[in-house]
Amino acid sequence: MASNAASLASNSTPLATKAASFRRQHRIGRAVIYGSLFFMAAFYLMPLWVMITTSVKHLDEIYAGSFIGLPQQISFDAWRTAWSEACNGTACKGLKPYFINSLLLTIPAVIMSTGIGAINGYVITKWRFPGSNVIFGLLLFGCFLPFQAVILPMAQTLGILGLAGSLPGLVLVHTVYGIAFTTLFFRNYFVSIPDELVRAAKIDGAGFIRIFVSIMLPAALPIIVVSCIWQFTQIWNDYLFGASFTAGENAPITVALNNIVNVSMGRKEYNVDMAAAMIAALPTLFVYVVAGRYFVRGLTAGAVKG
Amino acid sequence: MSRSTPLSNRIENWLPRLVLAPSLLVVLVAVYLFICWTGWISLSSSMIVPKYDFVGLNQYVRLWSTPRWHTAVFNLFVFSTLFLALTTGLGLLMAILLDQKIRVEGTLRAIFLYPMALSFIVTGTAWKWILNPALGVQKVVNDLGWTSFVFDWIAQPTFAIYCVVIAAVWQSTGFAMAIFLAGLRGIDNSVIKAAQIEGASLPLIYRTIVVPMLRPAFLSVIVLLSYIAIKSFDLILALTNTGPGSATEMPSTFMYSATFRRDQMGVGAASAMMMLMTVAAIIVPYLYSELKESRDGQ
Amino acid sequence: MSTLEIDRARKLYGELEVLKEVSISIGTGDFLVLLGPSGCGKSTLLNMIAGLEEISGGEIRIAGKVVNDLSPKDRDIAMVFQSYALYPTMTVRQNIEFGMKIRRVSQAERDKAVKTAADLLQMTHLLDRKPSQLSGGQRQRVAMGRAIVRQPKLFLFDEPLSNLDAKLRVDMRTEIKRLHARLGTTIVYVTHDQIEAMTLATRVAVMKDGVVQHLDDPQSVYDRPANVYVAKFVGSPSMNIIPARLEVEDGRPVAAIDIPGAATARLSGISLSSQAAAKYAGRSILVGIRPELFSVAGEQASQALTVNIDVVEPTGPDTLALFQAGGVEVTARVPPRAVAARTSATLAVDTGKIVLFDADNEQRID
Numbered sequence: 019m020a021s022n023a024a025s026l027a028s029n030s031t032p033l034a035t036k037a038a039s040f041r042r043q044h045r046i047g048r049a050v051i052y053g054s055l056f057f058m059a060a061f062y063l064m065p066l067w068v069m070i071t072t073s074v075k076h077l078d079e080i081y082a083g084s085f086i087g088l089p090q091q092i093s094f095d096a097w098r099t100a101w102s103e104a105c106n107g108t109a110c111k112g113l114k115p116y117f118i119n120s121l122l123l124t125i126p127a128v129i130m131s132t133g134i135g136a137i138n139g140y141v142i143t144k145w146r147f148p149g150s151n152v153i154f155g156l157l158l159f160g161c162f163l164p165f166q167a168v169i170l171p172m173a174q175t176l177g178i179l180g181l182a183g184s185l186p187g188l189v190l191v192h193t194v195y196g197i198a199f200t201t202l203f204f205r206n207y208f209v210s211i212p213d214e215l216v217r218a219a220k221i222d223g224a225g226f227i228r229i230f231v232s233i234m235l236p237a238a239l240p241i242i243v244v245s246c247i248w249q250f251t252q253i254w255n256d257y258l259f260g261a262s263f264t265a266g267e268n269a270p271i272t273v274a275l276n277n278i279v280n281v282s283m284g285r286k287e288y289n290v291d292m293a294a295a296m297i298a299a300l301p302t303l304f305v306y307v308v309a310g311r312y313f314v315r316g317l318t319a320g321a322v323k324g
Numbered sequence: 325m326s327r328s329t330p331l332s333n334r335i336e337n338w339l340p341r342l343v344l345a346p347s348l349l350v351v352l353v354a355v356y357l358f359i360c361w362t363g364w365i366s367l368s369s370s371m372i373v374p375k376y377d378f379v380g381l382n383q384y385v386r387l388w389s390t391p392r393w394h395t396a397v398f399n400l401f402v403f404s405t406l407f408l409a410l411t412t413g414l415g416l417l418m419a420i421l422l423d424q425k426i427r428v429e430g431t432l433r434a435i436f437l438y439p440m441a442l443s444f445i446v447t448g449t450a451w452k453w454i455l456n457p458a459l460g461v462q463k464v465v466n467d468l469g470w471t472s473f474v475f476d477w478i479a480q481p482t483f484a485i486y487c488v489v490i491a492a493v494w495q496s497t498g499f500a501m502a503i504f505l506a507g508l509r510g511i512d513n514s515v516i517k518a519a520q521i522e523g524a525s526l527p528l529i530y531r532t533i534v535v536p537m538l539r540p541a542f543l544s545v546i547v548l549l550s551y552i553a554i555k556s557f558d559l560i561l562a563l564t565n566t567g568p569g570s571a572t573e574m575p576s577t578f579m580y581s582a583t584f585r586r587d588q589m590g591v592g593a594a595s596a597m598m599m600l601m602t603v604a605a606i607i608v609p610y611l612y613s614e615l616k617e618s619r620d621g622q
Numbered sequence: 623m624s625t626l627e628i629d630r631a632r633k634l635y636g637e638l639e640v641l642k643e644v645s646i647s648i649g650t651g652d653f654l655v656l657l658g659p660s661g662c663g664k665s666t667l668l669n670m671i672a673g674l675e676e677i678s679g680g681e682i683r684i685a686g687k688v689v690n691d692l693s694p695k696d697r698d699i700a701m702v703f704q705s706y707a708l709y710p711t712m713t714v715r716q717n718i719e720f721g722m723k724i725r726r727v728s729q730a731e732r733d734k735a736v737k738t739a740a741d742l743l744q745m746t747h748l749l750d751r752k753p754s755q756l757s758g759g760q761r762q763r764v765a766m767g768r769a770i771v772r773q774p775k776l777f778l779f780d781e782p783l784s785n786l787d788a789k790l791r792v793d794m795r796t797e798i799k800r801l802h803a804r805l806g807t808t809i810v811y812v813t814h815d816q817i818e819a820m821t822l823a824t825r826v827a828v829m830k831d832g833v834v835q836h837l838d839d840p841q842s843v844y845d846r847p848a849n850v851y852v853a854k855f856v857g858s859p860s861m862n863i864i865p866a867r868l869e870v871e872d873g874r875p876v877a878a879i880d881i882p883g884a885a886t887a888r889l890s891g892i893s894l895s896s897q898a899a900a901k902y903a904g905r906s907i908l909v910g911i912r913p914e915l916f917s918v919a920g921e922q923a924s925q926a927l928t929v930n931i932d933v934v935e936p937t938g939p940d941t942l943a944l945f946q947a948g949g950v951e952v953t954a955r956v957p958p959r960a961v962a963a964r965t966s967a968t969l970a971v972d973t974g975k976i977v978l979f980d981a982d983n984e985q986r987i988d
Contacts, residue, residue, distance in 0.1 A: 051421050052426070055421050055422070058436070061494075062435050062438075062497075062498075063435055064454075065447075065450045065454060066450075069453075081459070085459055085464045086464050134347055138343075138344060141341075141343055147340065155615060156348070156351060156352070158611055158615075160355050163355055164599045164603045166555070166576055166600075167359050167596045167600040168354065168355065168362065169579075169580075169596070170361070170365055170374070170583065171361035172354070174374065175358075194350055194354045197350065198351070201347070212707060214706075214780075217674050217694075217701070217703065217707065218707035218708075218709075219709070219720070220673075220693075220695070221672060221694045221695065221700065221701045222720050223695030223725055225339075226336060226339045228724065232709075232720070233709050236711035237709075237711050255442070255445075255446075257557070257561070258557055258580075272443050272445045272558070275443075275445050275446070275449065276449075276558075276562055279562070292449075292450070298443060298446055299442050299443065302441045302442065302443070303438065306438055306441035307434075310437070313437075313440075314433075314502050317502055317503075336693070
């Protein structure tokens with residue numbers, strides 16, 4: 019026994035060194051991982067930081083060359099200008115009217131596209147009929163449609179419908195092209211709800227509408243949130259449709275922002291540009307901060323199977 | 325069996341189809357009919373307003389003999405390659421690093437992802453400011469003492485497209501990260517444990533076991549990023565406005581300006597059809613395989 | 623009265639025929655178990671009775687009334703599902719009440735019905751919980767409660783126990799049996815578990831490939847299975863099916879089974895009609911012997927096989943002894959420690975209970 023213990027002891031020295039070097043390596047590895055993550059985080063936060071600080075600096079300070087530093091004096095003048103005075107080439111009313119436009123068009127379009135998507139997803143998963151899968155496939159391609167391919171006919175059609183250049187026209191366009199994504203969301207969600215639930219409800223005497231309202235919708239709350247957030251972000255951030263189908267007074271905020279930034283008269287007011295960009299970004303940033311979890315789900319749902 | 329079913333039953337049977345019908349109709353019109361319509365315009369001699377005559381492939385010939393379109397296609401190629409490589413690589417790196425039981429994972433994830441919530445117009449505006457040689461990053465570095473430092477890509481026709489790449493990568497990496505992270509979380513931990521017991525180092529395990537298992541995530545990321553790349557439009561308008569000159573022209577901006585600014589509707593429609601075909605060539609096989617798999621899975 | 627008659631019911635999915643003219647009829651208070659492996663059509667048949675699947679041909683009558691074209695809610699049935707199918711956003715009480723609400727039953731009556739069902743299933747304390755807060759067994763109870771309050775003519779159970787762990791499954795099985803005894807309602811119950819079928823049923827229909835192979839009371843199905851398929855499906859360990867030769871000695875049938883390394887075993891005392899004996903004389907047949915028909919006997923015993931035991935598997939109450947006979951592996955159920963592995967043993971057979979099958983079509987020979 020004694021000799022055994024001795025041999026164990028003699029062996030244990032290299033083992034201990036091994037363990038120590040393992041621990042050291044581990045610590046270094048962790049430091050490298052955290053270091054790279056924080057470096058990347060700084061890079062990702064930098065533009066936001068620059069936008070915010072620039073927007074509260076005086077123009078003189080900006081031109082004096084303080085790009086990344088803290089403002090010497092915080093002033094919200096640029097925000098006020100961006101909100102109510104900035105010029106976009108045609109008028110000098112700031113972003114406010116266009117912010118309101120965006121709200122007025124985003125809210126109904128989000129509600130309608132989500133509602134339609136919910137009922138489509140319900141039919142496609144729980145009331146399958148011959149051809150319902152083909153219909154889903156047809157809808158799905160709409161998620162990946164390059165909108166340039168439909169802009170011209172859509173402009174013509176809006177003209178025929180008398181909706182050219184109007185907010186209701188833009189609401190219609192966003193609703194129509196939102197259906198593909200919302201249907202995908204609800205389809206992927208409802209697929210995971212067992213069909214037996216629908217059968218049980220049928221035996222309980224519930225019909226198509228009752229099952230949807232009393233059983234599926236209450237169970238679909240998370241995906242309703244996902245769909246609303248996704249649609250809100252998409253529609254609020256849209257530029258192409260807004261620029262193509264509205265003009266002047268009816269433009270959404272992204273179009274107005276781009277016009278304000280690209281107006282070149284006299285000394286460029288970078289602080290106003292940044293304040294305007296922040297104003298345009300705030301609603302979606304707010305939604306992201308409040309409901310980021312659901313936002314991520316919406317993003318990853320683009321990978322079809324979800 | 326031909327039996328007379330009660331009326332209420334028959335309505336119940338047809339209700340789902342009736343409910344789905346309007347959506348189907350709208351999509352058939354607004355997607356498929358409109359695509360055909362655009363295709364038709366691309367075969368006509370339309371200039372300012374649509375004309376429904378037939379000039380064969382003339383507009384496509386005109387399109388492909390426009391130097392601006394060549395620039396656009398070349399830019400799309402450069403942009404997509406770099407954008408895909410950088411976004412996928414960075415996204416994967418972030419996901420792997422975040423998967424190492426990081427204490428502040430939630431916060432870091434939120435930081436990497438927030439640009440996805442922004443409009444490309446906002447992103448473009450911010451980066452235009454950052455990349456501004458007179459007041460932005462170049463100035464900061466110059467003021468720090470390195471006076472010869474030059475970072476004026478945004479003003480250089482040959483380099484401006486890389487500015488678009490930087491801003492687009494910044495905006496989209498979080499998206500790739502989110503999908504990779506979801507993929508990593510779906511991998512059975514015991515595989516990694518088994519490899520560790522065999523003495524494989526962590527980088528080796530990731531290279532030889534984990535990353536190959538992320539194949540489906542790679543497919544999703546690459547397909548969806550390609551789609552973002554092809555349709556990217558607002559970012560270019562806000563960041564470079566296709567300049568300097570037309571150095572950062574892309575198919576999407578080309579289509580828009582041909583149609584709405586230069587009164588060449590036929591050429592615009594032809595370019596839109598080229599974009600559509602490119603997207604379809606990537607997306608349709610992808611959708612087909614995804615749907616087929618999910619059907620087989622059931 | 624709540625009888626159920628299934629009359630040449632067929633189910634087609636396009637060209638594919640998943641049910642081929644199935645006819646089953648049971649009386650009031652019967653407990654019918656549809657037994658078979660997955661894909662045999664048993665769940666499809668249940669769904670057709672429920673009205674969840676269309677009937678492609680034939681008729682289904684509940685209490686004498688043709689229900690082919692009635693929607694589920696008009697068939698006076700209730701159903702318990704494999705996944706329980708509890709509405710996730712409703713409380714237990716709301717789950718149970720849902721059907722009554724749709725039928726516009728008054729609040730007072732609903733409360734009474736819920737209370738009765740809750741008392742019966744001992745789940746009064748669970749009424750205000752959500753399904754996600756319940757255990758598997760509790761969810762099962764709620765699903766049964768939801769069915770009970772309908773007071774239907776017919777209860778339908780679709781593999782209700784297969785999501786439960788082994789212990790709970792046995793308890794719930796007893797509970798279902800007790801419920802059937804108390805309520806006396808006719809039940810149709812789908813399962814792939816032959817023990818559930820044996821313990822619960824008054825009538826068992828063993829199904830395969832959309833055809834009913836055998837319909838009878840459980841003991842008859844066990845003792846005299848209609849064919850080799852039923853013989854192997856019902857019972858665990860399953861019935862031994864041993865290739866043999868039928869000979870006739872002194873006008874009496876004898877089954878001759880080859881034993882490797884020993885004399886051919888000759889079993890007489892088999893119950894077989896003289897016509898069948900004459901028809902199969904000298905031909906190959908299959909002999910069906912349940913493991914428990916073997917017993918350890920002295921070397922001189924008649925109606926016995928002397929065999930080499932390969933493996934013994936003690937199960938506690940008794941031991942399974944495995945050996946070769948007729949070119950197949952045979953299992954015998956013997957008392958603990960009665961035989962040892964890799965020794966020779968003489969096993970007597972209760973030949974009066976063995977069953978013979980045609981070697982070609984595998985149907986039972988009487």
